[in-house]
Amino acid sequence: MTSGSYESALAAIAAERRDIIVMTAENRAPIRHLPALLGERFVDVGICEQTLVGAAAGLALRGRTPVAHALAAFLVMRAYEFIRTDVGIGRLPVKLVGYVPGFLSEGNGPTHQAIEDVALMRGIPGMQVFCPADEAELVAGLPAILASPQPCYVRYNALPPVCEHPAPFSIGRAECVAEGDGVAILTYGLMLREALRARAILEARHVPVQVLNLRMLKPLDEPAVLAAARGTELLVTLEDHLLTGGLHSIVAELLVRSGVRARLLALGLEERWFRPAPLPAVLRHEGLSGARVAERILETLIRPLPFHSGSSPCPIE
Amino acid sequence: MSDPGLELPALALRVREHVLRMAARGGCFVGASLSCADLLVHLYTRVLRVSPARVNDPQRDYLFLSKGHDVPALYGVLAELGYLDPERLESHLSTEDSIYWHPNRAVRGVEFHSGSLGHLLAVALGVALDIRLCGGRNRVFVLLGDGELNEGSIWEACLVAAALRLDNLVAVVDRNGFQANARTEELIPLEPLAAKFEAFGWSCCSADGHDFEALDEAFSRFPLEPGRPSVVLAQTVRGKGVPSLEGRVDRWFAVFTPDEAEALVEELRGGRVAPVLGEGLVVR
Numbered sequence: 391m392t393s394g395s396y397e398s399a400l401a402a403i404a405a406e407r408r409d410i411i412v413m414t415a416e417n418r419a420p421i422r423h424l425p426a427l428l429g430e431r432f433v434d435v436g437i438c439e440q441t442l443v444g445a446a447a448g449l450a451l452r453g454r455t456p457v458a459h460a461l462a463a464f465l466v467m468r469a470y471e472f473i474r475t476d477v478g479i480g481r482l483p484v485k486l487v488g489y490v491p492g493f494l495s496e497g498n499g500p501t502h503q504a505i506e507d508v509a510l511m512r513g514i515p516g517m518q519v520f521c522p523a524d525e526a527e528l529v530a531g532l533p534a535i536l537a538s539p540q541p542c543y544v545r546y547n548a549l550p551p552v553c554e555h556p557a558p559f560s561i562g563r564a565e566c567v568a569e570g571d572g573v574a575i576l577t578y579g580l581m582l583r584e585a586l587r588a589r590a591i592l593e594a595r596h597v598p599v600q601v602l603n604l605r606m607l608k609p610l611d612e613p614a615v616l617a618a619a620r621g622t623e624l625l626v627t628l629e630d631h632l633l634t635g636g637l638h639s640i641v642a643e644l645l646v647r648s649g650v651r652a653r654l655l656a657l658g659l660e661e662r663w664f665r666p667a668p669l670p671a672v673l674r675h676e677g678l679s680g681a682r683v684a685e686r687i688l689e690t691l692i693r694p695l696p697f698h699s700g701s702s703p704c705p706i707e
Numbered sequence: 708m709s710d711p712g713l714e715l716p717a718l719a720l721r722v723r724e725h726v727l728r729m730a731a732r733g734g735c736f737v738g739a740s741l742s743c744a745d746l747l748v749h750l751y752t753r754v755l756r757v758s759p760a761r762v763n764d765p766q767r768d769y770l771f772l773s774k775g776h777d778v779p780a781l782y783g784v785l786a787e788l789g790y791l792d793p794e795r796l797e798s799h800l801s802t803e804d805s806i807y808w809h810p811n812r813a814v815r816g817v818e819f820h821s822g823s824l825g826h827l828l829a830v831a832l833g834v835a836l837d838i839r840l841c842g843g844r845n846r847v848f849v850l851l852g853d854g855e856l857n858e859g860s861i862w863e864a865c866l867v868a869a870a871l872r873l874d875n876l877v878a879v880v881d882r883n884g885f886q887a888n889a890r891t892e893e894l895i896p897l898e899p900l901a902a903k904f905e906a907f908g909w910s911c912c913s914a915d916g917h918d919f920e921a922l923d924e925a926f927s928r929f930p931l932e933p934g935r936p937s938v939v940l941a942q943t944v945r946g947k948g949v950p951s952l953e954g955r956v957d958r959w960f961a962v963f964t965p966d967e968a969e970a971l972v973e974e975l976r977g978g979r980v981a982p983v984l985g986e987g988l989v990v991r
Contacts, residue, residue, distance in 0.1 A: 430840055433871075440860040441829040441867045448833020451819065452765070452841075456833075472860075475823050476830055480812075
């Protein structure tokens with residue numbers, strides 16, 4: 391078990407907290423050492439996502455804090471009604487960990503692509519949504535997520551560190567990774583790396599870029615998003631998720647609700663699944679590599695239109 | 708368990724009266740509630756180690772109502788046994804209370820909400836698993852509808868419960884032979900049902916779900932086999948107790964006028980058969 395890994399962090403918390411039960415629907419790869427460590431507190435229900443979630447609700451009714459793991463697509467969609475009805479209505483502290491969400495499903499194809507998971511999970515009253523940028527952030531956020539009495543969806547991401555994360559983790563707080571007053575890129579999860587690559591390119595072109603790593607999409611750090619909207623000329627949402635219901639929707643809703651006008655560029659997936667391929671190829675093909683993100687931002691900045699351009703190519707010419 | 712001296716048939720009669728009167732306050736799922744009324748009376752008085760004072764006791768036995776639309780029968784039992792003020796049944800469907808067509812935990816004695824079929828076997832499995840982890844001796848009962856057995860999640864949970872060898876888990880099937888709009892055997896045949904459960908690794912027995920002595924016999928020995936979850940197939944009659952409601956496809960959800968409900972209560976008590984109630988009966 392690697393030091394600093396999600397698995398070791400979970401094992402350490404479970405050693406302290408007897409209420410933690412680690413569950414899986416036969417997706418053991420990131421927690422393969424835990425059966426030996428946890429004994430009966432490790433429960434594998436086989437390929438039964440509905441039973442996984444229902445049983446987790448039952449365990450939570452008895453005072454446990456279940457941490458249930460499955461592939462994100464099957465966890466949030468096959469078992470959606472169990473999450474919504476048993477965990478959601480019950481307001482039970484079940485933690486749902488979805489593996490290979492978004493672009494992390496790489497070559498699996500559309501059956502395995504969880505690109506609507508944020509939309510589905512945030513639609514459940516009381517459900518928190520945690521989208522770590524890398525394994526370090528996943529580990530940093532884990533104690534607070536497990537300590538919360540609310541249910542939480544964790545968009546699992548154990549990629550190597552994207553950058554330093556000096557800001558301590560706090561539920562509902564974003565991390566400002568870079569300051570800048572020209573453009574603000576709002577992002578989460580693995581797309582933070584592309585946002586930073588885009589920033590490097592744009593800064594070389596004398597475009598100052600703020601990068602806001604949201605960490606949690608629910609609760610959202612609304613003050614941080616509104617400050618970015620007020621403090622820059624262009625707000626960019628960048629995500630490996632459908633625009634529908636994801637960060638783009640979240641930010642647009644917040645701006646409208648708050649009466650804040652901002653120019654908004656939405657970068658994500660629009661009304662389709664992505665081409666299955668290794669991650670770097672997916673990013674290039676979908677126009678979401680750091681280089682393409684920088685280009686799309688520049689294209690938007692030189693356009694005279696003051697308000698909302700949609701995603702590339704610009705629909706309003 | 709409550710007072711063993713309780714006269715069960717009389718108690719069950721009062722529970723059925725509650726069901727009929729709730730149907731006059733905005734309607735309810737009468738057929739399914741009447742079919743499991745005896746089962747719930749029996750479980751709460753002879754089987755479950757629970758009482759109004761023990762609803763939060765971690766050592767209590769649990770009963771989960773997975774086919775939640777039969778909750779009027781449960782509310783009737785809870786009202787008769789002191790869990791619930793019977794006057795609250797007057798507030799059926801009131802926005803000021805939480806007595807509606809499906810169960811919820813705002814009503815003392817209700818273990819969990821339900822309504823969407825096929826959920827609570829998995830939830831009960833989680834509770835049974837925790838009890839085993841805690842070394843507890845309490846048992847977990849789940850009342851399932853036979854129509855509910857159409858749901859794939861039931862059979863998924865059956866596989867897992869058997870794999871985990873949860874012999875503190877007991878499913879009770881209200882085998883009234885009907886689902887919403889059809890006889891089970893005409894729509895999605897379930898038989899041979901005992902063989903299905905046994906093939907899934909459960910131990911099975913069958914009993915007349917309206918005969919308290921037969922239920923005593925069935926519920927006297929759990930687990931049926933060590934290391935296996937148990938299932939009781941309780942043979943019941945939809946609408947049981949009111950001849951004009953019994954065993955009919957169109958007697959599932961019903962809205963009665965207060966006069967109709969009282970006529971049906973008379974019929975329940977052995978009086979004359981109530982006039983056929985065409986208008987008030989709704990199949991949903």
